[in-house]
Amino acid sequence: MSYTFHWEVPLQNMSLFLWGAAATLQMSGVAVLLGLIIAIFCALGRLSKRRFLRVPAAAYVETIRNTPFLVQLFYVYFGLVAIGINLDAFTVAILTLTINCGAYCTEIIRAGIQSIHRGQTEAGLSLGMTHWQVFRYVILMPTLRTVWPPLASQFIATMLGSSVVAVISAEELTYAGMLLESRTFRTFEIFFVIAILYFAMARAFSLLFSLTGQRVFRQAWGQL
């Protein structure tokens, strides 16, 4: 092994990486929030009795879940240009991440809705709870408790998966690495440091979500 490592290259450019990390978090945060809104509608669509609501929702979810994110990214990126819409790479990245995340969240929300039985609402009403109390204590909190851990995992998966958007030059953490790499050619050192940053973010958010969950739902959970 005759390779000399130059760890000072990534270490001296930490500010660039931290800026990239902030962009990554911003991008995945927005994508998950918007994805959740799509997911709530699609989950209701998938559970609907009406075929014309059920079929498109299922088609959307299955298409997204069975094709790679990179292909979806190219499709949106080149597709928007083809129909004459020019957006910057960062917006395209958020858009594609949202579409992608929406499909995965749909399944999570659907499972959450299905976990509440009709009888529970009736039981709540017959105990003399008001409609608002039933909604809050019987429907909302248990559903949130069910969907919280998988949603937290989904946020982390989206954050890690968002590294792919560097391929279309959307400016985030991996792109920051590619930028530095093209100037210094210290590929290994740079991506090693970036991988550590991703890992730290993933662990930190995993812990944060698990603590928040415990506090909000006052129940001891294991690791998310």
Added chain:
Amino acid sequence: MPEIFIAFSYKDVLFLLQGAILTIALCAMAFSCGLFVALLIGLMRAARKIIVLRWVAGTYVEIFRGTPLMMQIFIAYFGLSILGLQLPRFVAVSVPLILFTGAFMGEIVRAGIEAIPRGQREAGWSLGMTYGQLMRYVVAPTAVRIMIPPTVGFLVQLVKGTSLAYVVGYIELTRAGYIVSQSTYATMLVFTLVGAIYFGINYPLSLASQRLEARLKRHA
């Protein structure tokens, strides 16, 4: 249309199919070799007495689950060349995918082993079985059945994951699509085709995974 572009023809479809074959080959390689890593990791994770083994395997899994697959591919691909190994591209791209499979399948193996009631293992021990016999005759028959649905589900993830070999320039399906789209300018047509091929590979697997899981639930 400018002269430099070549019209999209059946040759491009063949090129895409060639890419699809490499995608499947990459998957087969990653899955078959990754299974050995996974078995080792799963057994280490499920080891009750030896904490060091559990800790080492746990760290391995955490690292691969906590970093983007794209970073794993970059680091392994360039790391191998730093080590001075001149590997064929197919092998160099396979290595990170094998390690990735090892981590994710390792968790499936562990879940399978831990789903076996403790009493069964204890019964095996008290009959004087060795560790190997215990795993082979007591744990494996039930654990493997539990492992099948998530394994098929993981295959979908792996097929999608191979698309990231794109970033180191390996010509699998996504890269093939990109090349064709740049030379023919039939971008939407090409990526629709690429997406359809991925869907064609993955959708049957997704369905099978769902069915197998439903069946397992019925029998449990």
